[in-house]
Amino acid sequence: MNAYAHSKLLGEQLLLKSAEGTCIKPIVLRPFNHIGPGQGLAFAIASFAHQIALIEAGRRPPFVEVGNLCAQRDFLDVSDVVAAYIKVLQCAEKFDRPQTFNICSGKPRSIESVLMALRELSRVAFEVRLDPARTRASDVPLAFGDSHHLQQATGWAPEIDLMVSLARILDDARMRVAVAES
Numbered sequence: 001m002n003a004y005a006h007s008k009l010l011g012e013q014l015l016l017k018s019a020e021g022t023c024i025k026p027i028v029l030r031p032f033n034h035i036g037p038g039q040g041l042a043f044a045i046a047s048f049a050h051q052i053a054l055i056e057a058g059r060r061p062p063f064v065e066v067g068n069l070c071a072q073r074d075f076l077d078v079s080d081v082v083a084a085y086i087k088v089l090q091c092a093e094k095f096d097r098p099q100t101f102n103i104c105s106g107k108p109r110s111i112e113s114v115l116m117a118l119r120e121l122s123r124v125a126f127e128v129r130l131d132p133a134r135t136r137a138s139d140v141p142l143a144f145g146d147s148h149h150l151q152q153a154t155g156w157a158p159e160i161d162l163m164v165s166l167a168r169i170l171d172d173a174r175m176r177v178a179v180a181e182s
Contacts, residue, residue: 016028019098027088027092028101031103035075036077039078045118062126067111069111069112071143072141076104087155
């Protein structure tokens with residue numbers, strides 16, 4: 001377990017321990033990698049979309065700089081994440097004990113496969129170039145979850161297809177690049 005995961009686990013344990021002997025029934029939400037328009041460029045998918053939008057606008061040479069493409073993540077549209085939060089809030093009163101829910105798609109996808117999906121949506125061809133500065137020594141090779149408990153307890157399920165999410169992200173990046181030009 002890396003330091004980030006360990007800190008999250010300790011936070012959950014602290015929350016649950018502090019509620020013992022009280023009438024408080026904590027609900028722990030574990031959102032996995034959520035994506036959507038407007039996400040910061042420090043995140044891989046947003047960075048890829050921004051670079052592609054710049055290439056399409058003729059403001060960047062035709063290559064996308066990447067880090068580790070082998071890592072696999074559980075991506076979920078931010079709208080699905082928000083819908084899960086709402087479902088949990090709507091159902092919170094019926095929980096008779098503390099709950100922990102994973103908010104995720106349950107489908108690990110490689111960063112490379114997501115980049116290739118963005119390539120399909122791109123209006124121009126581009127190369128992919130590894131930038132060692134974009135890799136992390138502590139990168140977890142595989143991170144995905146199981147949202148079965150959340151689905152059973154609330155009726156929530158992911159609705160937005162990854163390609164729809166990626167199209168929205170790329171359209172947002174295109175709009176931001178166009179606005180920056182004007």
